[in-house]
Amino acid sequence: MRLGRSDLPWPDLLDIALAVGSFGLFTLPVLLRGSGHGPTAAILVLGTAAAVPLAARRAVPVPVLVTVSLVLAVAALADVGFTVFHSNAGPALGIAVLTAADRLPRQVSLRASVAAVGLVTTAELTAMQLHPATGQNAIQLVLAIPAWLVGYAFGTRRQAERRLRAETADRARETERRVRAEERVRVSADVHDIVSHTLSMIAVRSGVARVVLEQRPEEALAALSAIETASRSALDELRAVLHSLRDAPGDPLGTAGALTAGPAVDRPTLAHIRSLVDNLRDDGFPITLTLSETAGAPPPVEESAYRVVQEALTNVVRHAGRVTTSVEVTSGPDGLSISVLNAAPVAGPYGAGPGSGHGLAGMRDRVALHEGTVTADPCPDGGYAVRVQFPLRSTSRTTHADRSEGKRRG
Incomplete structure (x- = not known):
């Protein structure tokens, strides 16, 4: 042409x-x-x-x-x-x-x-x-020398600008890869926490229903009703988690699209910890909760704090049974602090079985996204203590999570 x-x-x-x-x-x-x-x-x-x-x-x-x-x-x-x-x-x-x-x-x-x-x-x-x-x-000799110097200066500047653009593009790609990796960690941790907690509760309640089915059928019926409620709540939470993936560019809907159909569910906050503890109390777990009405943090941090408490209590149910447990959530100048302590495990028919060890690893990954720290160690009396500290000022990673949260809520 x-x-x-x-x-x-x-x-x-x-x-x-x-x-x-x-x-x-x-x-x-x-x-x-x-x-x-x-x-x-x-x-x-x-x-x-x-x-x-x-x-x-x-x-x-x-x-x-x-x-x-x-x-x-x-x-x-x-x-x-x-x-x-x-x-x-x-x-x-x-x-x-x-x-x-x-x-x-x-x-x-x-x-x-x-x-x-x-x-x-x-x-x-x-x-x-x-x-x-x-x-x-021989005037051409005189003209050529400054011409070469000026051209070399132009070329050096253009090469520096090209390197700067390449470095900027590399940093942008690296940031995008890091954000996607963090999002995968967050989603996988959410799914693990939701499924692990719900299945543990189902295992405990189904065990209760089996034991009291013949002598106290009304208690068995209540346990089955609680299982249904827990299952529906877990499905709603999974929908909320997967809803954030539905609008991702290039992400096929497939099964995720089917699961996320329907209205979005609010992400958990510190206030949801009360209902989490109340449900376990209804199942006979002696748990005390200390949660100030003024405790607060950015939405991504509150969601992570809820998941931390959920995972810690799930581990209590799975590995310790119906033992005395204390949950304390406080906020102060240093940030948001969480402490979950349980007494030594007791023998009983209600345990949910051994775990895979992924819960604590996922907890550490989740808290690391907010530059926080996790300490999980046995206590001298045979119990177990989980302590988490979220910093007061969130980093750029939390800022990105804030933006993602705003888009989801929008």
Whole structure:
């Protein structure tokens, strides 16, 4: 397909204008006034040959530099003056040297420029001996040195800008990968906590229903009703977790889309810890809760705090049974603190079985997203203590979570 003038990119148009301007300002006046040295045809040919290559100076800087230097050498030896100055001191060689220094590596541009300028200077010095009446000089050497320095400065700046853009793009990609990884950690931790807690409660309540089914059927019925309620609540929570993935760019809906159908569910906050503890109390777990009405934190931190308490209490149910447990949630100048302590495990028929150990790992990953700390150690009396500290000021990661939370709530 043939390209018109308007189809050319802007750099090519500028170079064409530069070539036309060079010929029009330095050679055309010589042709019009007839003031040049040598035949008119030679002036036209050499003037055109020196200017036209400038249109391709950025695409092929070395061939342009070679062509311009050869034209100037031939003109000097043939005693042809195709510019308004002595020794054809036009901008052609300076522009070619500047472009080579700008576009090529330093060593390559330096060698090419020295060779080209040396050729032209040698030709001019020789022409001074062959044609002394013309009054030629070696002005091209003087023009080429500052031209190379300016071109090298331009090239160095452009390379620095290119490196800066590349580094910025790399940082943006790394940030995007980190955010996606953190989102996967958050979602996987949420799913683990919800499923683990709900299945533990179902296991405990189904065990109660089995034991009292024949003697106290009303208690068995209540346990089955609690299992149904817990299952529905867990499904709603899973919908809320997966709802954040539904709007992700390029994420297929598939099963997740089906699960997230329906209205979104509010994310858990510190206030939901009360209902979490109350449900366990209804199942016979002696748990005390200390939660100030004024305790608060950013929404992502409150959600993580709820999941931490949920996972800690799930571990109590699974590994300790119906033992005395205390939950304390406080906020102060240092941030939000959580403490879950339980007494030594007791034998009983209501345990939910051993765990996989992923709960504490997920808890640490979740708290690490907010630059927090987790301490989980056995107590001297045989119990277990989980202590978590969220810092007062959330980092950029929490800020990103705040934005994601705002989008979900919006």
